[in-house]
Amino acid sequence: MSDAFGYTPLDARARERSEALKGPRACKDALWAAVFLAHLALVAALAAMHVPELIAAARDGLHDPGANATLEPQMQAALTHSAELAWPYLLVGLGVAFVWSIAWIGIVQAFAESLIYIALIATPAVFLALTLWPGNPSPVATGVFFIVTMFYACWIVLTQRNRVEFARLTLATVAGVIRTHPGMWIVSLLSMVPAVAWQLAWLMTAGATFFHFRAHGERFSYVDSRTGESREGVSIGALGVITLVFLLLSTYWTSQVISNVVHVTNSGVLATWYFRQRSRLPRPTVHALGRALSTSFGSICLGSLLVALVQLLHDMAESARQNSAEGGLVSSIVWCCVVCFIGYLEALIALFNHWAFTQVAIYGKDFKTAARHTWHLVEARGLSGLVNMNLTSNAVGLGVLLGGVLSAALVAGLAHDRLLVAPTSKPGVSEDVQGVYAAAYALTIAAAAVCAVACTTTISSAVTSGVTTLFVCWAEDxxxxLASNPPLHASFEHISSGFLRDHPPRHGPGPDGRADVENPRPLPAQQYQAPTVAVGTPVGQQPPPPNVPVAHAVPASQAGP
Structure with a gap:
């Protein structure tokens, strides 16, 4: 039950949250779940119609002696041998990536603050190195990025110490929760299976569909404006264009749904830990995953569709920008501005959805309600949330970079002699064969780095989801x-009190304890003069600020930086 301002009173929200975390509830946005499943059925129908045609054409080509140029026997042997040598090193790279990803969670927990500062310094350092690199084609652009990131790092270090402390505590806390609930990173890792399977199936379907419309399209002649030569083309028709646009939207939508199911699952586990530490549910990850795939699935589909539509619009604008290069300078500038604006809009919607899905996971709200409440939270603590996410995301991103470098370096060292030196040092080996082994060596290193980046990014997504959820939980309640983990509450409150002393809130709390952004009411500054409390002091001995109820010694909306 909401009040006149669209908020739900604290006790009612607590009951709503408790019911949401305990188990089954009414399905939200069920229509959009049905639409998503229907769209998958349509993609499957396209695959059933067109993939057999592509396979038959490929089979006919294999049996056509004139359709294939036979490689030299030495080249064929080199390709086969290099592939056999490369596979073990790919498995080594994948194993290193997995071990590093798990170890990185522990490193984050132990050195959260150091990682935040290292990440702040590393970004401008990289741009400075690129600016000074003689081979850089655009030193001015990288120099501008260096100046911007350097100013941001200085602003954080010199004026935002409390925000850094809050980011450190959230990062270390979430890493500890993940180590306690390994199901979070297991779900993240297993999500790669449907993601990869979907991408392979989609590539086959999209390729077969394009082949079908191209094979049955109308041929036409045109003159190349750059060379003046006459060329022939094939029109796939309006139906072909619509079908391919639909398939492009499909890959964005489905990929978003898979990643957001993982995000809602991990947010649900963190919320269960936050609100129910003294009455823990058995197998919280299983319960959270079940809710994400059932009662909250429609909300996930709706929010994911919004991002997918903007991604599709971004691609269409980018295509128009490339085609406008022949239309003059003004046209190119206009389309560049349009592409930049859509890209900015895409990033904002993706970030907003990330927060909204946290509300879906905690309270089981439909997407529209979650978006409205998320907007209230963004208005109240938007800058703090963005800074917190930026600091923690950069720190976690270090693990992705280090994982890729570590895996690539290890595979490069192990495979150098056997895959590159030994096969090419034999007498009589041609330059073409040497090129095959060199290419196999380079591709093996690149594949190991990609595997490490993908694995570390996937597992680190549990940290990102947890940080967002912890920020929302602390900001709202x-x-x-305090009821579930008094020592941790004391640490958070100690940091938050310092933040409130340095940054007094502009508005008073709303009817439910959160910021009343629609009807701001200035409060006396002395109301927020929080006492100095040492970390670890028993919570019952901590005096609340004047004129503030004990249950909310730090106003809910102003609780975290």
């Missing part, structure tokens, strides 16, 4: 952590 810090008293819940």
């Amino acid at each position: 810090p008293a819940a952590l």
